[in-house]
Amino acid sequence: MKRQRPPIIGVMGGGDVDETTAESAYELGTLIARNGWVLLNGGRNAGVMQASAKGAAAAGGLTIGILPDDHKGRASEFIRIPILTGMGHARNIINILSSDVVVACAGGAGTISEIAIAVKQSKPLILLNFMINDMVGENVAKGRVFSVRTPAQAIAKIRTILNIPG
Amino acid sequence: MKRQRPPIIGVMGGGDVDETTAESAYELGTLIARNGWVLLNGGRNAGVMQASAKGAAAAGGLTIGILPDDHKGRASEFIRIPILTGMGHARNIINILSSDVVVACAGGAGTISEIAIAVKQSKPLILLNFMINDMVGENVAKGRVFSVRTPAQAIAKIRTILNIPG
Amino acid sequence: MKRQRPPIIGVMGGGDVDETTAESAYELGTLIARNGWVLLNGGRNAGVMQASAKGAAAAGGLTIGILPDDHKGRASEFIRIPILTGMGHARNIINILSSDVVVACAGGAGTISEIAIAVKQSKPLILLNFMINDMVGENVAKGRVFSVRTPAQAIAKIRTILNIPG
Amino acid sequence: MKRQRPPIIGVMGGGDVDETTAESAYELGTLIARNGWVLLNGGRNAGVMQASAKGAAAAGGLTIGILPDDHKGRASEFIRIPILTGMGHARNIINILSSDVVVACAGGAGTISEIAIAVKQSKPLILLNFMINDMVGENVAKGRVFSVRTPAQAIAKIRTILNIPG
Numbered sequence: 001m002k003r004q005r006p007p008i009i010g011v012m013g014g015g016d017v018d019e020t021t022a023e024s025a026y027e028l029g030t031l032i033a034r035n036g037w038v039l040l041n042g043g044r045n046a047g048v049m050q051a052s053a054k055g056a057a058a059a060g061g062l063t064i065g066i067l068p069d070d071h072k073g074r075a076s077e078f079i080r081i082p083i084l085t086g087m088g089h090a091r092n093i094i095n096i097l098s099s100d101v102v103v104a105c106a107g108g109a110g111t112i113s114e115i116a117i118a119v120k121q122s123k124p125l126i127l128l129n130f131m132i133n134d135m136v137g138e139n140v141a142k143g144r145v146f147s148v149r150t151p152a153q154a155i156a157k158i159r160t161i162l163n164i165p166g
Numbered sequence: 167m168k169r170q171r172p173p174i175i176g177v178m179g180g181g182d183v184d185e186t187t188a189e190s191a192y193e194l195g196t197l198i199a200r201n202g203w204v205l206l207n208g209g210r211n212a213g214v215m216q217a218s219a220k221g222a223a224a225a226g227g228l229t230i231g232i233l234p235d236d237h238k239g240r241a242s243e244f245i246r247i248p249i250l251t252g253m254g255h256a257r258n259i260i261n262i263l264s265s266d267v268v269v270a271c272a273g274g275a276g277t278i279s280e281i282a283i284a285v286k287q288s289k290p291l292i293l294l295n296f297m298i299n300d301m302v303g304e305n306v307a308k309g310r311v312f313s314v315r316t317p318a319q320a321i322a323k324i325r326t327i328l329n330i331p332g
Numbered sequence: 333m334k335r336q337r338p339p340i341i342g343v344m345g346g347g348d349v350d351e352t353t354a355e356s357a358y359e360l361g362t363l364i365a366r367n368g369w370v371l372l373n374g375g376r377n378a379g380v381m382q383a384s385a386k387g388a389a390a391a392g393g394l395t396i397g398i399l400p401d402d403h404k405g406r407a408s409e410f411i412r413i414p415i416l417t418g419m420g421h422a423r424n425i426i427n428i429l430s431s432d433v434v435v436a437c438a439g440g441a442g443t444i445s446e447i448a449i450a451v452k453q454s455k456p457l458i459l460l461n462f463m464i465n466d467m468v469g470e471n472v473a474k475g476r477v478f479s480v481r482t483p484a485q486a487i488a489k490i491r492t493i494l495n496i497p498g
Numbered sequence: 499m500k501r502q503r504p505p506i507i508g509v510m511g512g513g514d515v516d517e518t519t520a521e522s523a524y525e526l527g528t529l530i531a532r533n534g535w536v537l538l539n540g541g542r543n544a545g546v547m548q549a550s551a552k553g554a555a556a557a558g559g560l561t562i563g564i565l566p567d568d569h570k571g572r573a574s575e576f577i578r579i580p581i582l583t584g585m586g587h588a589r590n591i592i593n594i595l596s597s598d599v600v601v602a603c604a605g606g607a608g609t610i611s612e613i614a615i616a617v618k619q620s621k622p623l624i625l626l627n628f629m630i631n632d633m634v635g636e637n638v639a640k641g642r643v644f645s646v647r648t649p650a651q652a653i654a655k656i657r658t659i660l661n662i663p664g
Contacts, residue, residue: 005246038247062228064247070263070287070420080171081204081230083249084263086420087256088402089615090588097236097250113614117587119607121236236586252586254568255449256422279448283421285441337578370579394560396579402595402619412503413536413562415581416595419588429568429582453568 007162008038008064010099012114013048013130014107021048021106024129026055028103028151033061035155040099042091043067043083045076048105053078066091066098093117101158106130119145124161128154173328174204174230176265178280179214179296180273187214187272190295192221194269194317199227201321206265208257209233209249211242214271219244232257232264259283267324272296285311290327294320339494340370340396342431344446345380345462346439353380353438356461358387360435360483365393367487372431374423375399375415377408380437385410398423398430425449433490438462451477456493460486505660506536506562508597510612511546511628512605519546519604522627524553526601526649531559533653538597540589541565541581543574546603551576564589564596591615599656604628617643622659626652 009032013025029052032039039056041049043065053063057078065079070086085091092110096102096117103126104115112132118125127147148154175198179191195218198205205222207215209231219229223244231245236252251257258276262268262283267290270281278298284291293313314320341364345357361384364371371388373381375397385395389410397411402418417423424442428434428449433456436447444464450457459479480486507530511523527550530537537554539547541563551561555576563577568584583589590608594600594615601624602613610630616623625645646652 005248008247062247064230064249066249081174081228081247082171082264083230083232083260085260086263087260087422087588088418088591089618090253090419090422090585090591093586093588094249094251094253097252098248109614109617113611113618116607116611116614120587120611253422253588254425254584255452256419256425256585256588259420259422275448275451279445279452282441282445282448286421286445337580340579394579396562396581398581413506413560413579414503414596415562415564415592417592418595419592422585426581426583426585429584430580 006036006038006062007100007158008040008098009158010095010102011039011041011048011052011105012095012102012107012111013041013052013105014111015042015044015047015049016108017047017051017106021129022051024151025051025105028052028105028128028154029055029057029061029063030059031151031155032056033059035159037158038062038064040064040066040095041079042095043076043079044074046074048107050076050078052105064098066094089113096121096123099123101126101161103128103154103158104130126154126157172202172204172228173266173324174206174264175324176261176268177205177207177214177218177271178261178268178273178277179207179218179271180277181208181210181213181215182274183213183217183272187295188217190317191217191271194218194271194294194320195221195223195227195229196225197317197321198222199225201325203324204228204230206230206232206261207245208261209242209245210240212240214273216242216244218271230264232260255279262287262289265289267292267327269294269320269324270296292320292323338368338370338394339432339490340372340430341490342427342434343371343373343380343384343437344427344434344439344443345373345384345437346443347374347376347379347381348440349379349383349438353461354383356483357383357437360384360437360460360486361387361389361393361395362391363483363487364388365391367491369490370394370396372396372398372427373411374427375408375411376406378406380439382408382410384437396430398426421445428453428455431455433458433493435460435486435490436462458486458489504534504536504560505598505656506538506596507656508593508600509537509539509546509550509603510593510600510605510609511539511550511603512609513540513542513545513547514606515545515549515604519627520549522649523549523603526550526603526626526652527553527555527559527561528557529649529653530554531557533657534559535656536560536562538562538564538593539577540593541574541577542572544572546605548574548576550603562596564592587611594619594621597621599624599659601626601652601656602628624652624655 033056365388531554
């Protein structure tokens with residue numbers, strides 16, 4: 001009856017991204033689902049949100065989307081549980097707070113606001129091919145922010161953070 | 167790969183309730199899970215939240231809790247997916263917006279605020295042994311608010327609202 | 333340089349009200365301003381929000397509007413300081429938290445949600461010609477909720493709550 | 499009765515800053531007040547919030563603080579109108595949305611999250627001795643983000659943005 005909760009992996013990233021970033025997000029979603037983890041993202045049918053949800057759904061994973069809207073009109077069809085906040089950008093804070101580990105794919109100012117909140121909250125944060133400098137350098141040194149090049153490396157880092165034996 | 171989303175049934179109610187209300191909430195949670203629906207509530211380990219999550223978890227259902235806190239300290243152990251908002255009472259709005267149907271068990275001012283938001287949003291609303299008069303009468307007449315006495319009656323009403331054949 | 337803060341009086345009420353309620357809200361706003369208090373409301377150019385802001389502005393008072401929108405398009409022209417939340421109904425919680433005393437004029441479900449939050453927060457609450465029964469009776473007995481018939485009576489009650497000598 | 503609204507200048511910046519940054523924020527607050535503008539910030543009695551509010555109050559200006567808390571315990575005594583959100587970091591979005599122009603003094607991840615939201619919202623943004631690179635460069639080129647060295651330069655830039663003749 002009582003079950004241990006599955007880790008929730010938050011995948012952040014832009015709503016308008018290039019093909020390479022989208023493919024990487026899809027692969028990341030697939031690997032998250034294969035590990036039995038829950039994928040959480042911003043829920044919209046665009047960019048990294050759409051691609052990562054599609055990848056996780058393809059692998060049979062549970063997908064949670066925290067939407068800025070008060071309706072499901074822009075929810076990705078690969079999001080199984082749409083959480084409607086009606087709060088616009090304020091939902092970015094919920095994305096970060098609810099994730100056990102955050103992976104940030106490439107994005108714009110919205111993604112950077114989520115990275116900033118993750119740093120502010122000392123949340124484990126993995127940058128996947130997203131080179132940013134401000135505020136991050138010091139936290140890399142402290143071992144709270146990690147920079148990786150591939151989805152597989154992101155997964156390996158998540159396993160380390162979650163203390164899952166290799 | 168693409169799957170139809172399961173209905174999300176929001177169960178509202180007090181954090182400090184009598185035994186009868188808690189038993190009713192437990193049974194309601196069980197029946198929601200048996201129907202294959204997702205249970206969503208305020209997520210805390212108290213009152214209707216705890217009882218309904220426990221019932222749903224006992225029947226193997228998926229339970230989502232929208233918490234007022236920015237940490238999991240007060241989350242019910244029967245909530246599988248804790249969504250941390252860090253927004254206090256503002257999370258009540260998310261509870262209502264995210265539910266396809268709302269069932270309100272007995273509660274206090276917090277529950278009434280959620281009923282009020284449900285009425286404001288014209289969300290299908292079922293009152294389970296919770297007699298309130300203000301704002302509700304007119305909406306009962308319009309067929310948007312329903313009053314029932316047992317969890318089984320609540321389930322039957324949800325099935326009607328969701329257009330599920332008996 | 334350092335000045336004592338003026339009391340903030342929150343005026344809640346419907347966005348679509350009858351002439352009598354609007355006139356009462358206008359008079360209430362006027363009296364709040366004449367007492368040197370700040371008027372805070374939901375900020376829109378409709379109903380009790382528009383009327384109370386107009387009354388306060390006519391008497392030279394400071395008016396703060398907590399808007400649901402992320403733009404000023406629906407802000408009352410009598411609101412001097414529009415606070416844009418972009419959070420929809422979640423701004424109702426801010427209305428209540430930010431007010432030292434809350435006066436609820438007649439309204440619908442939105443106003444009742446604000447009354448419920450005020451009761452939940454044990455915020456001093458005055459009902460101005462708004463008869464509601466649920467959740468309020470017990471708090472009237474505890475001396476936290478007051479029912480009055482005229483704006484002048486509301487002001488007298490606010491002065492008592494704020495410990496201002498008559 | 500109807501008066502034109504005063505511009506609202508949002509001043510962002512860290513809660514824990516060096517003496518030079520605090521002095522600069524104090525001077526900025528003073529100049530904002532002398533121009534007849536309203537100062538809006540995060541409201542706490544620390545860092546740039548405290549210093550800018552103190553400066554504006556010293557010059558007789560109106561100061562609005564959007565607090566993360568649901569109580570006034572950490573509000574700066576130089577904030578005349580404390581808006582209590584009870585929403586933690588989500589109040590950062592309100593800070594940006596409510597400001598006509600945003601000035602970012604030096605700060606950490608919290609300030610960067612506000613800069614990111616300002617960029618996302620295409621809000622006029624002035625960086626006062628705060629060198630950040632990510633997401634900003636492109637917007638400097640588009641003439642939406644400006645970098646200045648002194649409070650007086652920030653004021654001159656605000657006047658240009660607000661179309662106020664020199």
